[in-house]
Amino acid sequence: MGLLARLAMDKEEENKxxxxxxxxxxxxxxxxxxxxxxKIRIFDKVVEEVKITQDDNGDMTAVEDEIRSIVNDVIESExxxxxxxERNMISRDVINETIGYGPITPLLNDPQINEVMVNxxxxxxxxxxxxxxxxxxxxxxxxxxxxxxxxxxxxxGRRIDESxxxxxxxxxxxxxxxxxxxxxxx
Numbered sequence: 001m002g003l004l005a006r007l008a009m010d011k012e013e014e015n016k017x018x019x020x021x022x023x024x025x026x027x028x029x030x031x032x033x034x035x036x037x038x039k040i041r042i043f044d045k046v047v048e049e050v051k052i053t054q055d056d057n058g059d060m061t062a063v064e065d066e067i068r069s070i071v072n073d074v075i076e077s078e079x080x081x082x083x084x085x086e087r088n089m090i091s092r093d094v095i096n097e098t099i100g101y102g103p104i105t106p107l108l109n110d111p112q113i114n115e116v117m118v119n120x121x122x123x124x125x126x127x128x129x130x131x132x133x134x135x136x137x138x139x140x141x142x143x144x145x146x147x148x149x150x151x152x153x154x155x156x157g158r159r160i161d162e163s164x165x166x167x168x169x170x171x172x173x174x175x176x177x178x179x180x181x182x183x184x185x186x
Contacts (some may be wrong), residue, residue, distance in 0.1 A: 035086070035089075035090055036140075038074075038075075038078065038079055038090065039090060039093060039094060039097075041074065041078070042070065042071055042074045042075075042090065042094050043094055043097055043098065045070055045074060046067050046070050046071075046094060046098055047098070049066075049070060050063060050066050050067060050070070050098070052099065060099050063099060064095055064099070067091070067094060067095050067098055067099075068091050068095070071087070071090060071091040071094055072087070072091075075087055075090070101148055101151060101152060102139070102144065102147070102148040102151075103124075103137045103138065103139055104116055104118065104124065104137060104148065106137075107124070107126055107135060107137060108175075110126075110128075112128050112129065113126045113127065113128050114127045114128070114130075115127040116135075118139070118145060120142075121138055121139040121140065121141055121142060121144065121145060122138045122139075124137040124138065124139075146181070149179055149181070152171070152177055152179070153167050153169070153177075153179065155172070156169045156170075156171070156177075160179055160181060161181075162181075162182070162183065165180060165181045165182065165183060165184045166178075166179065166180045166181075166184055167179045
């Protein structure tokens with residue numbers, strides 16, 4: 001058996017395992033983020049302290065500033081050793097998780113990217129300049145993906161669940177969103 005055949009078999013087995021986990025509802029954790037626990041503590045504090053109202057939806061600058069302040073306070077008390085770049089990365093991730101679309105927020109804001117396709121927690125593809133490529137973006141698990149999906153569809157007045165596993169709609173910025181979850185996405 002040649003190298004290409006072995007690689008194809010390995011990829012097929014990985015896809016089957018990922019799909020089996022999605023179907024069975026098992027938790028997948030592909031994330032090796034060294035700051036995961038710190039981000040969770042910061043996120044919990046942000047949720048506890050920051051109150052986002054309907055009025056905030058237009059201008060989120062004040063909310064972002066408040067989140068950055070909380071991130072800096074927690075880092076100063078728990079992780080002073082972090083570099084400025086690490087602090088900025090953690091701050092950006094917490095902001096994206098709180099008021100954005102989680103890990104895909106930077107992809108959605110990139111003008112070079114035409115389409116974002118999330119197949120599993122560790123398989124996020126983008127179409128850039130007409131070419132399909134695997135991005136480096138990952139989700140924590142399937143529940144994380146569903147949480148972001150709900151955040152996308154809720155403002156549109158739509159819902160997605162097992163009884164209504166497909167949504168095709170337009171976002172406020174005019175972008176099209178098409179979401180299919182199990183049992184249809186098998």
